Amino acid sequence: MADPFGFLKYPRKDNPYRPVEERITDWEELQTPLEETERQEQAARCMSCGIPFCHTGVFYGGKRAVSGCPNDNLIPEWNDLVYRGEYKKAWERLSRTNPIPEMTGRVCPAPCEKSCTEALNGSGVAIHDNERFIIDTAFDNDWVRPTGIPESRTDFQIAIVGSGPAGLSAAWRLNQLGHNVTIFERSDRFGGLLMYGIPNMKLDKDVVQRRIDVMMEVGIKFVANTEIGTDKTAEELYAEFDRVIITSGASVPRDLKAPGRELEGVRFAVDYLTEATKDVLKHGKGATSRKLEGKHVVVIGGGDTGNDCLASAIRQGAASVKQLEITPILPEQRTPANPWPEYPMVDKEGYGQAEAHFVQAEQLTYYSTSTTKFLGAERGQLIAIETVEVDNQFQPVEGTEKRMKADLVLLAMGFTGPEHSLLAEFGVSEILDDYTTNNERVFVAGDAKRGPSLVIWAIREGRLAAENVDAQLRALVAQ
Numbered sequence: 007m008a009d010p011f012g013f014l015k016y017p018r019k020d021n022p023y024r025p026v027e028e029r030i031t032d033w034e035e036l037q038t039p040l041e042e043t044e045r046q047e048q049a050a051r052c053m054s055c056g057i058p059f060c061h062t063g064v065f066y067g068g069k070r071a072v073s074g075c076p077n078d079n080l081i082p083e084w085n086d087l088v089y090r091g092e093y094k095k096a097w098e099r100l101s102r103t104n105p106i107p108e109m110t111g112r113v114c115p116a117p118c119e120k121s122c123t124e125a126l127n128g129s130g131v132a133i134h135d136n137e138r139f140i141i142d143t144a145f146d147n148d149w150v151r152p153t154g155i156p157e158s159r160t161d162f163q164i165a166i167v168g169s170g171p172a173g174l175s176a177a178w179r180l181n182q183l184g185h186n187v188t189i190f191e192r193s194d195r196f197g198g199l200l201m202y203g204i205p206n207m208k209l210d211k212d213v214v215q216r217r218i219d220v221m222m223e224v225g226i227k228f229v230a231n232t233e234i235g236t237d238k239t240a241e242e243l244y245a246e247f248d249r250v251i252i253t254s255g256a257s258v259p260r261d262l263k264a265p266g267r268e269l270e271g272v273r274f275a276v277d278y279l280t281e282a283t284k285d286v287l288k289h290g291k292g293a294t295s296r297k298l299e300g301k302h303v304v305v306i307g308g309g310d311t312g313n314d315c316l317a318s319a320i321r322q323g324a325a326s327v328k329q330l331e332i333t334p335i336l337p338e339q340r341t342p343a344n345p346w347p348e349y350p351m352v353d354k355e356g357y358g359q360a361e362a363h364f365v366q367a368e369q370l371t372y373y374s375t376s377t378t379k380f381l382g383a384e385r386g387q388l389i390a391i392e393t394v395e396v397d398n399q400f401q402p403v404e405g406t407e408k409r410m411k412a413d414l415v416l417l418a419m420g421f422t423g424p425e426h427s428l429l430a431e432f433g434v435s436e437i438l439d440d441y442t443t444n445n446e447r448v449f450v451a452g453d454a455k456r457g458p459s460l461v462i463w464a465i466r467e468g469r470l471a472a473e474n475v476d477a478q479l480r481a482l483v484a485q
């Protein structure tokens with residue numbers, strides 16, 4: 007067990023965020039790691055509880071948000087190993103459940119930390135940053151590649167459709183188990199939303215590419231610019247592959263059907279964020295562009311994607327940013343109806359909001375606010391929006407109408423689900439809890455199965471789908 011009194015000796019310390027004034031001038035990662043000894047102190051804060059709520063994801067208090075790690079990561083065990091300086095063993099323990107922890111060690115909202123026993127009266131153990139330390143140390147020491155190499159190969163061929171975290175996780179595990187894996191991706195780069203969606207300052211694209219490179223080195227094949235259902239049909243895949251896992255994400259964005267929606271300047275957040283990352287990949291992450299200089303940007307949606315849009319627009323020099331959220335502001339503290347170990351439904355300032363507050367004095371966030379109209383100039387370019395405040399039933403409140411300047415509106419209101427045409431291509435009408443479908447040869451995992459979610463859920467589902475494919479194929483051989 008880590009130091010039994012560590013939580014009393016050492017206050018919680020997170021990987022520090024770079025100062026706002028510095029970080030808004032580039033696209034480099036927001037946080038810088040702690041020194042090794044400080045990391046060990048943070049790991050020492052883990053009490054190795056009898057019932058570690060942190061390592062089993064449970065929806066305490068209903069389906070609002072999960073508490074604990076959805077991937078059953080063996081957290082107290084690797085915290086203890088970090089505290090003792092046994093980093094390779096910590097990596098072995100972490101990699102038992104998480105094939106790509108460098109992603110979650112950067113972008114996971116860490117539901118584990120909120121359900122940590124120490125969070126009952128304190129701030130919780132800095133589990134997320136410990137995870138990042140373990141995997142970054144593993145890459146620095148070349149411990150990762152050898153764990154991806156199978157002891158022997160089977161003759162089975164598996165196709166994976168989509169290279170997001172679910173596809174990568176499934177591919178890593180299937181390859182480890184000895185199968186021959188090919189990932190098809192319609193985009194020009196691999197990683198799904200890890201590459202195009204989550205901005206570089208949250209997850210450096212070199213980190214994503216490092217994993218793809220290692221996956222190629224251990225024998226996984228990657229095929230880019232190939233849309234399954236268009237460039238290659240289901241029948242063509244059946245001819246070459248024994249099983250197909252669909253991990254195509256939940257890519258249908260929620261739209262806002264207000265008058266003027268067709269105006270130039272009203273865009274989906276993910277399209278904008280993809281373009282911003284393409285610019286960074288082309289021009290480098292060391293300096294920001296001034297692409298939005300003089301432009302007034304309104305982000306519709308108060309969640310994490312909205313925050314990513316704010317931060318990106320600020321780096322592109324926007325004259326002003328605003329964020330509209332249709333729900334009311336959350337309370338500052340947990341309410342009695344939302345006790346530990348539930349995920350705390352409280353107001354928190356996102357990194358993009360902190361940056362916006364730094365660069366502008368005017369109001370940033372408008373809660374309980376709905377957009378009723380997009381207004382354009384003669385040539386079809388957006389110039390403003392009209393809004394109204396809403397009550398708790400989302401009904402307009404008379405007399406609260408406003409007009410806001412807007413040259414660019416980013417719709418960040420979430421996603422409705424997967425593209426059904428792909429599932430139809432494979433005749434999939436039913437997806438079961440074990441990732442099998444009504445089509446014996448086809449499995450579905452990640453956001454394509456569960457709807458818009460988190461990277462760690464996608465990783466878990468990819469890994470478990472892979473293990474079920476393996477079990478099915480081995481049963482065939484045994485017959």
Ligand SMILES: Cc1cc2nc3c(=O)[nH]c(=O)nc-3n(C[C@H](O)[C@H](O)[C@H](O)COP(=O)(O)OP(=O)(O)OC[C@H]3O[C@@H](n4cnc5c(N)ncnc54)[C@H](O)[C@@H]3O)c2cc1C
Nearest residue numbers: 168170171172192198199234254255452453459460461464
């Ligand atoms: C802007 C944004 C920020 C986010 N930030 C976070 C965060 O900080 N932390 C967090 O935990 N989660 C975050 N999420 C959610 C997280 O990214 C997703 O839950 C996760 O990526 C889902 O993984 P996936 O593998 O199921 O799908 P995706 O990552 O969506 O990948 C699906 C892939 O399939 C490809 N594809 C689709 N159809 C086809 C086809 N027919 N043929 C070939 N390829 C196809 C797509 O091009 C894509 O590359 C964020 C989401 C967004 C949109």
Ligand code: SF4
Nearest residue numbers: 075110114116118134
């Ligand atoms: S993946 Fe997320 S929830 Fe799981 S241990 Fe890491 S930070 Fe915590």
